[in-house]
Amino acid sequence: MIKLKDELKLNYYQQNTDFTERVLEGDNEKSIFPKDSSIRIWHNIETTDYPTHWHNALEIVFPIVNYYDVDVDTDRHHVLPGDILFIPPRKSHFLHAPRTGERYICLFDIDFFSSVRGYSGLISMLQDCIHITPDEYAPIYNDIYDLFSQIWNEYFQKSEFYEFSIYSHLFQILTILSRYHLNKLQLFNDTSPVKRREYFDRLNNAIDYIDENYTNKITLEDVASYSGFSKFHFSRLFKEYMNCTFYDYLINTRIKATEVLLTRDDLSITDIALQAGFSSIPTFNRTFKQKKGCTPGEYRTLFSGGLGNKDMGDVSSPKLP
Template sequence: MTKLFNGNHLDLYSINSDFTGSRYFTIDQEEVEFHNTTTIRIWFNEQSADFPSHWHTAMEILMPVENYYDVIVNDSSYHLLPGEILVIPPGELHELIAPNEGKRFVFLFDITLITKLKSFSGIQSLLAQPLYVTPETYPKIYNDIYQLLTQMCNEYFSQKEYSELIIYSLLINFFVKFAYNRINAEALFPKVQLDKQKEYIQKFNALMTYIDTHYTENLDLETVAKSVGFSKYHFSRLFKQYTNFTFGDYLCYRRIKAAEELLANTDLSITEVAIQAGFPSISTFNRLFKQHKSCTPSEYRSKEHTFHNP
């Protein structure tokens, strides 16, 4: 029996150690065998090994149970304590540093289908950086997030029929919690009257969907601002409040995410990746990619994980 934190108390959780699937690392590449043919992997990890810088197309969630766990994502460091949660978005370079003794849950999800849902565009910017979830950083939803992850564990290790569907329904709810937490934040549009806030949220959600489908085109600030009925100055301020990005920075971020997917799933040359992701030139792509990922597109591709089903 293993102690698993559950809200403010400890529950006893039985781990089935006979499930199929494994996970191991080489210097640049992580190999993950998902359980059976699922695109979900939940791993109860007791290894003291450190995992070098790598990335993968799956979203990863780390949740220590006993002792700390250190994580470096790009240039940011996280010292995770039991009960704390770190969500690492797909495509982010990260390094894992374990203590001599400790236990933690590792969740791996292929969220490709979820990101294709129309409403997901409105929360895409939330995954521009890791989500560090503690009672202090997310006081309104921390317990809900922890309960959802606990339910996912229960479903995964039960190996019941339809467990994968149940887990993905819980994962959608997981994202919805973060979305509502953001739009209900008092500081989202601090100078906008309450009766206008809903209208603005709807406008920006629709705009994010538009950007998500037209990011390869020549989208300029003034035209986009006019399309939603704002001056470019008013639009710039509201867009920054809604996404924590300037419009230009978000467009660049969205194109880099597209490039990450192309680097992972195609044999296209770097030049072809740049063109298909919407960058105006290979030199611009290389410069911006290195600025955001701290490595070149070729170096990034060499650190990619591969995923294999048993």
């Protein structure tokens, strides 16, 4: 059993009395937050599984007593007491509960972070699960652990301005994680502090440029020139920094935009493809299926309440295989 540092006697019941039952549309879990809030934390002792589902929140699992198994996509994470598992927003996952146990399950809306500089780098880090263990993350583990302890105390005591305090702690956690991952990159280890800062600023300028112009016909040469690098130097630096190529990042940005647009019933799939910067409907359909495993029409049917196939931009079956 993990003994929380400076643990207070917390009332786990009063904070979540608003909750009645889970709301699912297909696999999409809705209404996960309390009214007028963007944070939900459970002190969870359930012995039943939570089958495959996804939601817009960042989910963080922290077992206290006994393990907890989490399937994310095709990977299983065996999360031990003291481990911390970050599950990115909009990732399908399955929670397997042991016969006995205790854990915190934290849900945060982080979409509004997108207005903060460096958000794209953060989301790149969070594109896959982060499984923090005391050994593998030894240099930063205690700091992260202490911040989470403060988050739980704030939430279950429901002190004045507790949400401000919780988000300030979450910002600190994500900053610590981001810097830790950044320091492990050879790009930033082999340069002087001045050069390191220059690279960081220029790469983030390039990412901001892509995020602001992905709907247009932008090229690798355009972004490299904007950032002040040669095309080949920029390609190498970008790949190491973002763990994907420029073109992969551009396409993924466009696909993410279409995921949001597909939940609207006032736009045809043709309109959505063009608004997101795709040059043709066949290209959009093919790329979307490669990235998401289903066509745009199937995605719309599954994730937006069965709206169905609204136009001839996608002529595939609305059912997933």
